[in-house]
Amino acid sequence: MEPKNIDHLFRHHSGKMVSVLTRVFGLKHLEIIEDAVQDTFIKATLSWRKQQPENPEAWLTKSAKNRVIDIFRKLNTERNLIPKLTQGTQTIAINELFLDTEIEDAQLRMIFTACHPKLDARDRISFALKTVSGFSTKEIASALLTKEDTIKKRLSRARKAIQKADLKFNIPKGEMLHERLESVLEVLYLIFNEGFHSNTKEQLIRTDLCGEAMRLCQLLLKRESMRLPKVYALFAIMCFHSSRLDAKLNSNNELLDLKHQDRSLWHFPLIDLGNAMMNKAVETNTFSSYHYEAAIAAEHLRAKTFEDTNWVKILRWYEALYNLQPMPSHVLTMAVICVQNNESSKASYYFDLIHPEDLEQRAYLYYAAKADYYAKILNETEAIKHLDMAIKLVTNTLEADYLRKKKSAILKIK
Structure with missing residues (x-):
């Protein structure tokens, strides 16, 4: 078997195995x-x-x-470490815990354990990405826009906090469930984002991570107590974005922006599923950030061509999103929308609100967007200057190639 296939298996199954073995031991x-x-x-x-x-x-x-049991045998403590698990009055054999339904239950337990309030918020996310989805420390650092050493410390803190608090491996109920669900959804959102737009050097899209996030979100929706509007909205986002994955790269493995994507390659069954999820998501008077992001994604998909995009409506959704969740990345996107809509003065206003360093590893996006702004107002010198900054900061090779092509196009005009 090829190493990459083993990597895929590890990604897909390590979280399952860690979860069910944790339930056993x-x-x-x-x-x-x-x-x-x-x-x-x-x-x-x-x-x-x-x-x-x-x-x-x-x-x-x-x-x-077997490996876990071997380790315990070597420690000469196996009898004490393998618990007698019961469900009601009936004893559950350890082997039965490896049935699909029991594995799903164990994974939900692990997700909610990782997102326990006794763990620091930053540690929860790192810990969940490690235990539930098999992320390496490097991948977690990339997803959370921070250093590997920081992630190692967070993982260590999380394990110590679990030991100290003697946390139970279960799914909370009632109000505790709804409180912890916020953290769970944030983790699934991050997993999906790392797949849809990876920070790794060679790979821009990681469909295995997108699939894993969707699978875990579906696990939530299988439970009646977790079928909440915001969970449906998050799953809708995943459906909408996943529908465009096949169109993001061309046959030469070159990055295509939304304007140049072949819309016939969009996967319409996923769009239909996303729309169905949104119909359930809007059965509420209170909208989450996931509702607004799903609405934005749906608006892009609704446009038959890039020129048909309703930028006014998308900007309105982003303004609502920013009011709910003030983030520099949202301000940057509002600036980009104004550039697309030929509102240069409004775009300039939004750009002035942003400090590129606040975007951390995504700071290159600020300079790339500012380059588009200068190109739009025919200031090619500043456009090239900002593209050079973006190229210097970007880590992904496909994105770097994409930016170099934009620079070449401007140089030809100039």
Whole structure:
């Protein structure tokens, strides 16, 4: 099996295995469990070079489970560490916890444990990305726009907080469920965003992460208590954005912006599903940030051509989003919309409100957008200057190539 396929399996199954093994052996042994799952994939990388098993998923699950038991045997404490799990009066065999429905339940428990209020808010997100979706520290740092060392400290703090508070591996109920759901949705949103617009150097789109975020969001929607308008709205966002994934790159693996995408490549069944989710999402008088973002995405999809885009309506949605969630990235997008709508003075007003450093790893987007603004008002010198700044700061090679092409186009005009 190719290494990239093993990586895909790891991404897809490590969170499942860590979750269900944690349900078996307990949160206090989480670090041992994570190491065991990691060991299992290293073993798979080596043993599958010549021949892979008929059912790779089953092999990985069994191997991870056995690896944990082996570790406990070496510690000579297995009898105390393998609990007797009961449901009502009936004992559940450990093997039955590896059924699909039980794995889903274990993953929901892990998501809500990771988002427990006893954990620092920043630590929750890092911890959830690690345990639920198998992110590496490097990938978490990229998703959260921070340093790897910072992520390592957050993960360490989260594990210590879990031990100290002796947290239970369960799904909260009532008001506690709704409070913790906010953090859960934020984590799923981040996972999806890292897939849709990755910060990694070579890959701009990571469909496996988009798929993982959608799968976890669907897990929430399977539970009646979690079928809330904001959950439907988040899933609608994921559907709308995923529908455009096949159109974001051309056959030469070059990045295409919304203006140059082939709209016939958009996946309309996903758009229809997103619309169905939005119909459920708007059955409320209170709109979340996910509602506004979904409305913006839907408006882009509604336009038959780029020129048909209703920028006035999109700007109105963004203003509402900013009032609810004041972020520099929203201000930047409002500036971009005004550039598209030929409102240069209004665009300039929004640009003046932004400090590029506030965008951290995405600061290059400010300079790229400002370059578009200067190109629009025919100041090619400043446009090139800002494109050079964007190219200097961008990390993804596809985006860097995209910006260089924009620069070449301006130089030809000049």
